[in-house]
Amino acid sequence: MKPNDIEFELSELFEIRTTKYGGRACFARRDIPVDTDVLVLHRALGSIVCHEFRKEVCCVCFLYDNGRTMKVRLMEKCPKLAPKGAGLWFCSEKCRHDFLSRDRIESLIEAYELFETNWLSRASDRAGLEDCQTADPEHQISKTDIQRMWDGLEHSWVPMIDRMKLIRQRSQLPVLNEDEYGCVRFVAHCLFTLATANKSCVQMQAFRSLQSNELVKIQQYPILLKVQENVFKTLYVLLPPQLKPMLTSAIFRHILGSEYGNSFGIWESAECSESREYLGYCVLPEASYFNHSCAPNLAKRRQGERMIFTLNSPAQKDQELCIDYKGILGLPVKERRCILQENWFFDCGCERCLREMVEG
Numbered sequence: 001m002k003p004n005d006i007e008f009e010l011s012e013l014f015e016i017r018t019t020k021y022g023g024r025a026c027f028a029r030r031d032i033p034v035d036t037d038v039l040v041l042h043r044a045l046g047s048i049v050c051h052e053f054r055k056e057v058c059c060v061c062f063l064y065d066n067g068r069t070m071k072v073r074l075m076e077k078c079p080k081l082a083p084k085g086a087g088l089w090f091c092s093e094k095c096r097h098d099f100l101s102r103d104r105i106e107s108l109i110e111a112y113e114l115f116e117t118n119w120l121s122r123a124s125d126r127a128g129l130e131d132c133q134t135a136d137p138e139h140q141i142s143k144t145d146i147q148r149m150w151d152g153l154e155h156s157w158v159p160m161i162d163r164m165k166l167i168r169q170r171s172q173l174p175v176l177n178e179d180e181y182g183c184v185r186f187v188a189h190c191l192f193t194l195a196t197a198n199k200s201c202v203q204m205q206a207f208r209s210l211q212s213n214e215l216v217k218i219q220q221y222p223i224l225l226k227v228q229e230n231v232f233k234t235l236y237v238l239l240p241p242q243l244k245p246m247l248t249s250a251i252f253r254h255i256l257g258s259e260y261g262n263s264f265g266i267w268e269s270a271e272c273s274e275s276r277e278y279l280g281y282c283v284l285p286e287a288s289y290f291n292h293s294c295a296p297n298l299a300k301r302r303q304g305e306r307m308i309f310t311l312n313s314p315a316q317k318d319q320e321l322c323i324d325y326k327g328i329l330g331l332p333v334k335e336r337r338c339i340l341q342e343n344w345f346f347d348c349g350c351e352r353c354l355r356e357m358v359e360g
């Protein structure tokens with residue numbers, strides 16, 4: 001399948017077409033009235049709460065209660081499977097129950113618990129970690145460098161690990177920093193969804209066709225190549241047997257390559273948007289075909305786990321449906337474009353930018 005081919009239907013209200021200015025985008029199939037919810041998503045493919053907020057944010061509905069620690073843990077319900085609580089905190093019995101009711105959730109709990117145990121046991125090794133993890137700022141990473149790293153992992157590291165007993169495999173685990181640990185959990189969550197979801201559901205189809213920003217992101221942040229290596233190695237050694245078959249380099253690279261450029265921030269739902277805390281991020285494949293516009297006609301809002309995309313003005317048939325990626329609509333055109341280029345790696349081709357650039 002060519003990257004631009006879309007062979008699935010996301011909504012009866014809009015369709016995906018290729019644009020001249022920015023890959024694929026969503027277009028109204030017919031006139032749609034203002035205030036219509038054009039897309040309502042019930043669950044992310046994968047999500048992660050930032051390490052610093054892990055105890056203060058419910059891992060199901062992402063409730064944040066002004067820095068108070070969430071009181072409900074997993075060990076009370078499944079002391080054998082998750083004696084350390086698997087690094088999960090819940091706001092209520094209801095959210096814990098929702099989580100535990102997911103199909104084959106034991107495999108994800110087992111994975112999270114192993115990651116958490118490993119994380120806690122390596123506390124002393126983490127001191128001084130920052131010093132050893134730097135990348136050469138002069139070297140521009142190429143596709144070949146990325147492929148070389150993966151060839152090394154697949155053809156030499158994986159066979160070496162496969163020959164070892166479990167205890168020795170674990171001694172080969174890299175020491176992770178907080179971001180890498182979060183990334184391990186995020187990828188495991190995505191692999192769990194991929195393993196348990198119906199392969200032909202819209203979320204899976206949308207995921208398979210997501211645009212990857214692997215090269216451009218790693219070129220901008222070369223340290224990510226090392227991060228990916230550490231995350232992959234950790235998953236390879238620690239994933240339980242139910243999830244391990246999902247871990248191939250191709251799926252891993254597609255998960256992270258598409259996360260770079262398609263993820264949605266999980267923000268504290270507060271009145272004042274400027275003082276909101278950034279709590280984590282999630283990947284919503286079905287919502288990742290909306291392009292950005294500096295005059296968007298869609299507003300997005302989170303309601304617990306759900307994400308809702310609502311028209312803020314009537315849309316005519318064939319009109320493009322766009323969201324605001326970055327909360328920068330009040331800035332002058334040059335600043336907006338600079339922020340979009342630095343964070344999302346594109347030159348904004350929206351009508352407002354084109355008009356304001358001509359106006360000077």
Ligand SMILES: C[S@@+](CC[C@H](N)C(=O)[O-])C[C@H]1O[C@@H](n2cnc3c(N)ncnc32)[C@H](O)[C@@H]1O
Nearest residue numbers: 022023024211288289290291292346348349350
């Ligand atoms: C979330 S994806 C949107 C779907 C994407 N166009 C696709 O084909 O998969 C974000 C990417 O779309 C493109 N894009 C989104 N909004 C754009 C805009 N206003 N101008 C130019 N490119 C844009 C950029 O390549 C960006 O990295």
